[in-house]
Amino acid sequence: MADGNRQFAREWSFGEARLGWATAARSSLWARCACGREAAVDPKPWLAQGLSRQTLHDLEHRLRCACGARRAQLEIRGLAEAPGGGAGGIHVFR
């Protein structure tokens, strides 16, 4: 089950990740929706609200996807892992 493995890996590597980690050099914040969209997320609005110590999990419900979903999975990725063009459609809602 690819989905089960991915969930398992995510919980171990990213489940406790904090928003502030996304500001590390060569790191970026990404959202992935169940519909398949992936988008880079700018953490600045959240950092401005003093949320840098929030876990990514606690921020996922603040995202909105173009498909209508009211949450998306957040991940911190190294720049080398970021996909090329075509990503988008997910934005910070609040």
Ligand SMILES: [Zn+2]
């Ligand atoms: Zn979506």
